Amino acid sequence: MKLIFFANTDWYLYNFCVSTAVRLRKDGHEVVMLSPPGPFGDRFAAHGFRWIQLSMDRASLNPLREAATLSRLVAILRKEQPDLLHNYTMKCVVYGALTARIARVPAVVNAVAGMGYVFTSDALKARMLRPLVKTLMRMTLNDHRSLLILQNPDDVMAFTDADLILPDRIRLIRGTGVDTMVFQPAVPPLHRDGRxxxxxxxxxxxxxxxxxxxxxxxxxxxxxxxxxxxxxxxxxxxxxxxxxxxxxxxxxxxxxxxxxxxxxxxxxxxxxxxxxxxxxxxxxxxxxxxxxxxxxxxxxxxxxxxxxxxxxxxxxxxxxxxxxxxxxxxxxxxxxxxxxxxxxxxxxxxxxxxxxxxFDERAVIQKTIDVYGELTAPYADASASRSTS
CATH class of the missing domain: 3.40.50.2000 (Glycogen Phosphorylase B;)
Incomplete structure (x- = not known):
């Protein structure tokens, strides 16, 4: 299976998605990173992952610029033909889900960690964007080929109360986890009587x-x-x-x-x-x-x-x-x-x-892979059925 991880910064992909990508590669899958240019992107190669750069302005409201971004994203998805697209962060969820429909990507997982600037800020720009983002989310998140991962029960309630998505399209996975073998208490323990x-x-x-x-x-x-x-x-x-x-x-x-x-x-x-x-x-x-x-x-x-x-x-x-x-x-x-x-x-x-x-990372990654399985198993079964008929 081929997967694309799409986020609005290379920093986000590097800090939150590499461990999942490594596990998927061990399982025999291909993972491609997709984000705007940035200083962390070159690090993906050290982990053995291909990185595609997409020119995208996170704060842009220019209709022509955003239309061009969507067009480039459709072109990338059509060329790469992933079996599954995993979108991270609010803007990428909206854009990724929308373009995945156009490019006929079989399965889409959307992940939102917190409600983000558009839903939490009282700034004029955020208030102007909110109705548009809500409309686009209602259009894209309820597709039968997609699931939404949220990280806490408060966000689950916020999304359902706002009628952004049907409850049965949500999967709750608490955070991205942490590698408890890498992050361990100091040995010897840090002296606790000093400053x-x-x-x-x-x-x-x-x-x-x-x-x-x-x-x-x-x-x-x-x-x-x-x-x-x-x-x-x-x-x-x-x-x-x-x-x-x-x-x-x-x-x-x-x-x-x-x-x-x-x-x-x-x-x-x-x-x-x-x-x-x-x-x-x-x-x-x-x-x-x-x-x-x-x-x-x-x-x-x-x-x-x-x-x-x-x-x-x-x-x-x-x-x-x-x-x-x-x-x-x-x-x-x-x-x-x-x-x-x-x-x-x-x-x-x-x-x-x-x-x-x-919150051990290994358990969290397995839960994420289980979500992938919910979406990809029907297509795998259909493909197997066609190949044997």
């Missing part, structure tokens, strides 16, 4: 709680806590809510945070910190950074928001909940762990246990 090191690892979007993290660092300093606050991630120029690099450098100059930029060796970095925070007020799928932190045996602090609550479900049990958009609440959570190293240890152990129990 507390706290990490926020995310795309630099305001909704991820970047401002709240910097403000919490300022509060902790005022309160006399000797805490090192680290920020890993890069601005996302294609997103209207990206935090400007100049703002991040201002926080660095004020001594509030240490900015690491993009980090390739995340397992290594996570073995040098005690706490992973994600003060997100975004509608997440299931945040990868929280899963990686938990697998590495870090205590977690996040919000009780869709997606985040899948990882930290009970405050004080498998992590701490900070109030969304509250630097004060976030600072209090960090200060609590700084002052109670026993709780820090308990939450670290429980986080690792929960990931092993519920």
């Amino acid at each position: 507390l090191r706290v990490l926020l690892a995310a795309r630099l979007l305001w909704e991820k709680g970047i401002q709240e993290f910097a403000d919490a660092a300022a509060l902790l300093r005022q309160w006399g806590h000797d805490v090192e606050c680290l920020l890993a991630g890069s601005p996302d120029p294609g997103n209207p809510h990206s935090v400007p690099q100049e703002q991040v450098r201002q926080w660095v100059d004020q001594g509030l945070i240490r900015w690491l930029g993009h980090v390739d060796d995340m397992p290594g970095l996570l073995n040098t910190v005690h706490v992973m925070v994600l003060p997100s007020y975004y509608r997440e799928g299931v945040p990868k950074s929280l899963l990686e932190g938990a697998a590495s045996g870090l205590a977690l602090i996040t919000t009780d928001r869709p997606g985040c609550r899948e990882v930290v479900s009970k405050d004080g049990v498998d992590g701490l909940h900070a109030e969304a958009q509250s630097a004060l609440s976030l600072a209090k959570c960090i200060a609590r762990l700084d002052g109670d190293r026993g709780l820090l240890e308990q939450l670290s152990v429980r986080a690792r246990q929960k990931v092993l129990r519920e």
Whole structure:
């Protein structure tokens, strides 16, 4: 079987889809990566995957430009003739599902991790796009040859309540999982009596709680806590809510945070910190950074928001909940762990246990492959029947 993975950035494909592609190749299938140009695309070759570049502006509203993008995508699908197209991220889901019909792709899997900018922002542009996107989703998502993967029950309810898709076309798979063999607690364990090191690892979007993290660092300093606050991630120029690099450098100059930029060796970095925070007020799928932190045996602090609550479900049990958009609440959570190293240890152990129990990558990948099987088995059976007749 030949599959195409389509996303709006090569970064997304590289960080969230390579493990599934490797498993599929081991099973004898061909996987092709498809995305706009970017700095991560050349890395696919090192894993043995072909990469097709599609010129696409994530933020464009120009009808002529978008029509040209759709035309190029149809041409690629007709040339490649995949047995299954897996679309990731909102715009690619809409465009991929639409062009798959035109190109007669036999099976389509759509994956949406969180509701995204169009559905969560109150900006004029988002409000203008929302009715159009909803109409296109209703047109494309209910095809009998497609299924939609969502990552948390809140998104399932949001999609069905908005009548975007019939419930029987949805499959719930909680996140993309984490490789618990790669992300492991530090050996020997990181000393927990010294200076507390706290990490926020995310795309630099305001909704991820970047401002709240910097403000919490300022509060902790005022309160006399000797805490090192680290920020890993890069601005996302294609997103209207990206935090400007100049703002991040201002926080660095004020001594509030240490900015690491993009980090390739995340397992290594996570073995040098005690706490992973994600003060997100975004509608997440299931945040990868929280899963990686938990697998590495870090205590977690996040919000009780869709997606985040899948990882930290009970405050004080498998992590701490900070109030969304509250630097004060976030600072209090960090200060609590700084002052109670026993709780820090308990939450670290429980986080690792929960990931092993519920979010191991191998189980998540198998669930995804099972979804592929739901769609491709009828065509495989029909093909076999024709070949023997």
